[in-house]
Amino acid sequence: MSTEAPTETAQTERAPLRESHAKRWRGPGWGFMIKLALMALVNAFGILTAISAWRAESWVVLSVVVLLVVVVDIVYFGKRALPMKYLLPGLIFLLIFQVFIFGYTAYIAFTNYGTGHIGSQEQAVEAALIQGERRVDDSPTYPLSVVQRGDELGFAIATDDGEVLVGSAIEPLSEASGADLSSTGAPGEVPGWTVIPRATVLTDSVLQAQINDLRVPVSDDANDGSVRTRDGSSGAIYESTLVWDADAQAITDTTSGTVYAATDDGSFVAEDGTALPTGWYVNVGFANFLTLFTDSALAGTLGSVTIWTFAFAILSVGLSFAIGLGLAMVYNDPRVKGRRILRALFILPYAFPAFMAALLFRGMFNAEFGIINDLFLFGAHINWLGDPWLTRAAVIFVNVWLSYPYWFLVCTGALQSLPGDTLEAAEIDGANRWQRFRSIVLPLLLVSTAPLLIASFAVAFNNFTVIYTFNNGGPAIPGAPYALGSTDILVSAIYDVSGVSGGASDYGLASALSIVAFIVVGIISALSFRQTRKLEEYQ
Structure with a gap:
């Protein structure tokens, strides 16, 4: 075996390899x-x-x-x-x-979250004490300046002996060393704080609202009261007539001696059954679900709402599908002249915003000046929006008008994809048009459209936009809780119960109703999808 050193030629040949290896890493890209x-x-x-x-x-x-x-x-x-x-x-x-x-x-x-039960018990106690605030009878009026530190507002007051105290909503009053008084007697300079000019306090409406709501505790004990101001230049000590005892878990009204004890359902209740308006949210278990089915007034109303919800969803989907399929079959016939233009006209409602269409139809169905009564019914006075059954018919008409173009497009595409030889063979065998439609066209159409029908049912089942915009779920059901109406469906009933539109809110009950509605739609969708598998045999 040779032990000679590599020749110059071999070294030359290897050099490029080392060079390319050096160039392999060029840093992150x-x-x-x-x-x-x-x-x-x-x-x-x-x-x-x-x-x-x-x-x-x-x-x-x-x-x-x-x-x-x-x-x-x-x-x-x-x-x-x-x-x-x-x-x-x-x-x-x-x-x-x-x-x-x-x-x-x-x-x-599973909670009682809603009006009067929004925050924690600590927040409920604070709100109760604030609602019971009264100015202390012997409280002097202190020269006051509004101060700011970052986004935090506070009050600086000058006591009778010339001492300056400063604090905020989260920091009780404490001595401000090195503070100076202005010519008006109010603090002019407060170390660590910026004194807001009086002119700004008088002209800034947002700041005024914040100042009126601001309470600066006198000490760490909330029962000692807090400093408030009405004009932004003077303040006084306000003390609540209610006293909170954390050990006894009770609030006492010092004027009447009434004791409001904390209960397990998040309320302060006295022995005579009266309760303070402020409470806190707690876990109530299945109480909201039991209320849905055991409260006679609510259960009866929700029962009629549920029946109407199914009727609205089924009729909306069924009628719009039937109309869309009928129009698709008509305008799929090559003998119809101008099919493209007519198809474009028929799908115009599909491009129209749903809420705008509902608002327009609301005006058209108006009993006093609506175009439906004036032009189409020769001036007849029909209260479309006041009678429950007429309003239901009107809202179904509006929803069908909005949704049939979708089925017109879907069915047109499905019809054009049907096998022509199958239809031709059935015609040769003597099947008439109805027999061909019932036995061939419709089953083949349902193979591709059945999942869309199920999805459309779920959409109609939760079609809040049309119901709310057209008539806000009205007309109202006499004696119904939460102002539920005759055309309310479950989703709009949830909206009413939640109190988002105004009035008392019960988010816990609304959430329980949402869960029930979700389960209902889920079960129906699962059963429907299971049934659609039987249509595969037509493929």
Whole structure:
């Protein structure tokens, strides 16, 4: 075996290999830099969200956010799990916008969250004490200045002995060392705070509202009262006539001696049954679900609403499908002249916004000046929007007018895809048009349109826009709770119960009704999809 050194030719041949190896790594590319920037934004957002959850002591949200950030970093900075890089965004959005919303709705359904039961017990106590506030009889009037520190507002007052005290809603009054008084006797300079000029206080309406609502505690004990101002230049001590005893879990009215004890359902109730208007939300178990089925007034009304909801959904989908299919069959015939123009005219309602159409039809069905009575019924006075059955017929008409173009388009495409030889063979065998439609055309159409019919049923079942915009669910059902109306469907009934439109709200009961409606639609959809499998034999 030769041990001679490599020749010059061999060294020359190997040199380019070493050079290409040196050029192999050129640093991170633009793709990596873009990914790094996006991941930095994701991590920054996650950290900020985690800090907010930690401050709010929302440990569930904190745990989920931290877990998501860790999973995202592992997936996108790792070299494995390539499919997960594409699936993870969709899964996260599904978790946030579907699973979380459904889970939170289910959580609220088991609470008494609503009017009078919004916050925690601590917040309920604070609200009760504020509602019972009265100015202390012997309280002097203090020269006052409105001060600000960042976004935090506060009061600085000058006592009779020239001492300056300053505080905010979260910090009781304390001595402000080094503060100076102005010529008016109110504090002019307060170390650590910015004194808001009197002119700004008088001209800024938003600031005035904040000042009127501001209460600066005199001490750490809420029962000692707080400083308030009416004009932004002078203040006095206000003390609540209600006294909170944390050990006894009771609020005492010092003027009457009535004691309001905390109850398990989140209220302060006296022995005579009277209760304070403020309470807190607590877990009530299945109480909301039991109310839906055991409260005679509510259960009876919701029963009629449920029946009407099914009728509205079935008739809306059935009629619009029948009309769309009929028009599609007519204008699919090559003997019809100008089919393209006519098809374009028939699908115009599909391009019209639903809420705008409902508003226009509301005016057209008006009994006094509506075009329906004046032109089409020769001036007859028909109360379309006041009679329950007429209003139901009108709202079904509006929904069919809006939805039949969709089925016209779907059925037109489905008809054009039918096998011509099958229809021709049936015609040769002597089948008439009705027999061909019933035995061939309709079953083949349902193969492709049945899933769409189920989806349309779910949409009509929850069609809040048309119901609310057309007549706000009216006319009202006499004696019905929560101002429910004759054309209210379950989704609009949930809206009324929630109190979003005004009045008393019961989010717990509304959430329970939402869960029931979700289960009903889910069961119907599952059974319908199961039945559509039988249509596959026609393919």
